[in-house]
Amino acid sequence: MDELGYFGGTSDVRTVPQGSLNNYYLFYRPVNGMMVRERSHAEVYVTFGAAKFWVHTEDEVAYYGGWSNVNVVPDTSTSTVSNTPECGTRLRERSSGQIYLIGVGGKFLIQNPDSYDWANHFVVPDGSLSSFPDASVHVCMT
Structure with a gap:
């Protein structure tokens, strides 16, 4: 059909x-x-x-x-639809407490989650962030 x-x-x-x-x-x-x-x-x-x-x-x-x-x-x-989220997107995997900021070089771990607005991120399925390399700095290019 x-x-x-x-x-x-x-x-x-x-x-x-x-x-x-x-x-x-x-x-x-x-x-x-x-x-x-x-x-x-x-x-x-x-x-x-x-x-x-x-x-x-x-x-x-x-x-x-x-x-x-x-x-x-x-x-x-x-x-x-892209496999890579827009630069600046905040994500965490469902069973994890670590929040990442997506940038040009990969995912940047938000170092101080205690001061973070927990309502300001998206929850993705477990394993979804493994394909993004860890980044030491967050960079977005426009």
Whole structure:
């Protein structure tokens, strides 16, 4: 089945004025905390900082709200979402108390978490940060 057919066919297509979708940021940047799965694939991802993170266990799917919160998207849609979060994104793995700031050179450990605003970061699945090297300084380039 083709993508258009799976999502309802041409009867569900609506013509809208040019430029009318410009205010829908979702089309350009993934929403933080949104879980997605491509139609023909089992892998589920959660998005934070404009990047996708693989949600590899049932327990973690439940942590992010359960299967009813998984959005099915057309095949190949997740290929356009980065594997690296935006510079300055603050992340911690679910079972860890260490918070990292993502930068150009990798992840920078926030050294004094006692003075940190704990509401100001995102929680990613365990193991998600292992692919980012440890950085001794935090650098963002614009």
